[in-house]
Amino acid sequence: MTGAGVAETVAGERAAPSDPDAGRVSAALAEGLDVGFAELYRAYHGVVFAVALRTTGHRADAEDLAAESLLRAYRALSGYDARRIRALSPRPWLLTIVLNTRRNQVRDAARRPRGADGEVPERPVPGPTVEEHAEHRETGEHLAASLAQLTDTQRHAVVLRHVADLPIGEVAEVLGCPVGTAKSHVSRGLTRLRACIENGAGTARPAERG
Template sequence: MEQTRAGEYDAFVAARWSVLFHLARLLTGGDRHRAEDLLQESLVKLWFVWPKVADEAPEAYVRKVLARAAARSARRRWWGERPVEELPEVAAAGDMSAAVAERSRLEAALARLPPRQRAAVVLRYYQDLPDRQVAETLGCPVGTARSHAARGVARLRELLADVIEPVG
């Protein structure tokens, strides 16, 4: 029984690790180590509820734990994020590819958002969740989740204005 449980759990984690890790990374504003810690913590919690959620939606459970922990983490100042006036310099074109540069800018911009706004934006635009599910995941009213997402996007518009170019 325990073996079966462990096998299923391992299979799930191995299959979804990449996606979940990217989600954690976006939720932490690109902090790789913090993202790993957060994901580990969420997956450990998943292990103890695996018999209950295995047949339903284990990924939704992990997403909820991740998002809530990320939204809380800034209040605890776990990774000591320090807001700065100017975004870090964009790397030169020869240093890294354009995709990496874009990703770096995106993560830097996300890191400047308040954690709840960041979580709402990520859940809505990366996970493509409707407002209701964003609210449920964050454990707040729908209006609050909508407000967080809107404010976060508005802020990202400022920060990423030169990255997301106007289209013709």
């Protein structure tokens, strides 16, 4: 559980808040599945959509992925007994389902003859600040495009830690690795992101100028 050997290279690193909804949601689910699931939806559909959006890069695809993931979660829960439900960490558990569902979608799309539809974000969705400032639009699009340059694991680590604002323990849970390894994925992802931004890679422009 130690991050031995992993240099923390990020300035201003701070602890993300632990999940304030976990206890309430698990208790509600153990009480009654449908009512509890409504509680789960309220607490987590935002973070599920945020991760889906940064995984697919497209708003419509993200809505499909989020809805499909939530339904898969419901089906899984209906097979769990009350003890298992109470022991659940709902947020990392749900986000694991989102990433697995996406992996399946990509795999299935690759098997289809026409294939390539929406494999990796090609035309990323700009960040939410787009309407506000042109400068931010530039940054948001650029950054979203740069994210697409990372390996899946690095992108997932960075998105979970810094877009979804999960504590590193939950990031590790979703990635299915020790905390130290998760830190390392985040750190390497950020390093690569910086390099991408520096090189202008991943911009919407076809090629670098000059």
